[in-house]
Amino acid sequence: MSSETNIPTRERRVNPNFITEIIDEDLRGGRVAKIVTRFPPEPNGYLHIGHAKSICLNFGLALDYGGECNLRFDDTNPETEDIEYVEAIKADVLWLGFQWARELYASDYFERLHEMAVQLIRDGKAYVDSHTDEEISAYRGTVNEPGTPSPYRDRSVEENLDLFARMRAGEFAGGAHVLRARIDLSSPNMKLRDPVLYRIVHASHYRTGDAWCIYPLYDFAHGLSDALEGISHSICTLEFENNRAIYDWLLENLRGKCGLPESPRPYQYEFARLNLDYTVLSKRKLIKLAEGGCVKGWDDPRMPTVSGLRRRGVTPEAIREFANRIGVAKANSRVDLGIFEAAVRDDLNYRAPRVMAVIRPLRVVIANYPAGKVHHLDAPYWPHDVPREGSRTVPFSRELYIERDDFMEEPPKGFHRLIPGGPVRLRHAYVIRCDEVVRDASGEIAELRCTYDPDTLGRHPAGGPVKGTIHWVSAAHAARAEVRLYDRLFHVPDPEAAAGEFTDYLNPESLTVVEGYIEPSVLQDPPCTRYQFERLGYFWPDPVDSGPGRLVFNRIVALRDSWTKAREKPGGSAKVQPGAAQGGESKPKTGTEFTPKQQAEHARLAALGVGEAEATVLVREPRLAAYLEEAARGGDVAAIAIWVVNELGPAIRAGDSKVSPIQLVALVGLIQAGTINGRIAKDVLAEALETGTAPVEIVEAKGLRQISDAGVIEPIVDRLIAENPDKVRAFRGGKTALAGFFVGGVMRETQGRANPQLVQDLVARKLGGNTFYEGSAVKPR
């Protein structure tokens, strides 16, 4: 099966979603033979984690289905694009772990696109408009008013051809003319109101130089580029949903022309772009951050750009895992930063060796340890739960640094670190006790005088295990390093929705620089090693600023910290969502205001036994009413109405019901006679709607008959009960929803032919008996 259809059978890179469903269907139905996707960035900015989501989707799909994904630069706007960005984008995609099948540029298609524009003009489907941009905008109308045709809309083909040629030849100033598609100025879809296809721009393009002074717009270039490349599934974000109409229009009008195949043609699908809490992901805003001095550049580790994340130390695996965890859907959403951080931690947990560093040092003197003596302790890189080998030596001496946070003179309840007189374990070393707190002139704690217990290396002290373990470094041996602690860039979850400028919400503590002390073993390691500084977080040397002469560490992500979290509990910071309106309940409108005529009709139907809800629908929808009218001649109006409204409604409304009123009557007759049940009827109707075969014929051909013989059904029920003792127990324990499990099982085994009421009764009697409603598992209505 999979060799025939390319449908993945083993682990997928992309979790199943609505797009993979479409692909599966296209493959099964033979619409396409090979999956070809594309990632189409415009080279006018850097890639961010939202793009990464799209990259993982497009490239992942190609990988999953044995297809291809192209990298295509949508470079149709010479004024904003630059080669610098294409290089950066390529590097980012590669770094994320993906290889494109072909590297392509929309600008390489300029000649062919131009040809297609000419073809549209020849076909009377496009015209040169000499309105200014203001005029075009004014003539476009509004969402409530249709647009008005430009006086230039009916120029002759010859005149349009001539003007377009002269546009290309550079005879006109920028903005003097545009080429527009002739579609529909009164379309309710604003995008279809004669969209602009080409504009005059006298600017050098970073790839085509001055070869062109007319440039296609996104809508024109994008879909046709897809078609030119043989893209099978063109995946973009939700805001392009309306643009799909242009996409389809263009392809329908140009397929089979200008070298475009008649079929297959690409189709566009839209998914929800990523929104991440406490950051912004719009190109315009990222440019402002990077170039407006809010951060130190595109690759500032606080930036959600791929280059920023890379410099921060996040791995491509973590980003891909994150993309996987958030999934792909059509609902606008905002992802909790915690999901991202968890993906990063999970990745680093098994790849980062543990070392010790102190970032807010407090001097500790071990009074009973000889000055000048150094003990080299062996310390494993990995905790017991990470199955990896390796260790380093850590020097222990009389003077150490510990974390200031790890000592408290007046500890709160539950604090099990160092306290006056109390013992604590020094990680990988001895248990010490604090004997004296030494203060400086200002009263600040300057150092701690402690004593160590020499018998506690690798074993518990005499009094039993100590409750706390803290990290430390030897003062004389530690390497000094600049440590950059990064935090969320904004202090509100959705800076874009907040009032005022988004930059008003920058988090002043997004970067904290401290002087830290790192155990000396790191000096021996390769420069790109990612560590866990125990109890602090994951860190790695900054790839730009760190070097042999100057150590600089970035904190990639902090460790989970259930201690401080628990302490901050009361009055903890809840999410403040500025401007988030909550959908509450408000008085529902009845929507049942009828005209007198409708009222009369409603009453007439009600008198015939048609239900209230059905009658209301029928009164409002003449098409359904007419259908029922015809059907009613042959049978029970009330029963038929139910099927007309609830099952055939959409088909009748669309005018393509392949089931005639008479056929429906016949089917309903079978139900009423008990020959078939509603379930069978529903399946049959679905098939009839699909194929056009008369429902009753389907019933006959398949020999569908309802099974109302308890002698047939009972054994099946008994067997299901015998096979699922756990379910039976749960049911008897009160999980009555399990009735559906048993009924469903019987229905499945009989292919929907069992009399459901009978099954329901049998199941209820055998399982529940007294605990249930008399003789029936039906909830009281």
Place this chain on the structure above:
RNA sequence: UGGGGGAUCGUCUAGCGGUAGGACGACGGGCUCUGGACCCGUUAGCGGGGGUUCGAAUCCUCCUCCCCCAGCCA
């Protein structure tokens, strides 16, 4: 107000007429020389009303709320 989309635990996401499941989080417990990791458990959800059905997150219907569209940007 026209058109196009959308709504499932706090967050993200499965479900396609038959037990509402997973991840992140939260809470409780276990383990621990990292208050990490790991393990166990708990919590919590189908936007609302009506209808169809033996049975509805799923089908029908009405309503509500949210997002997108009036660039010669993409």
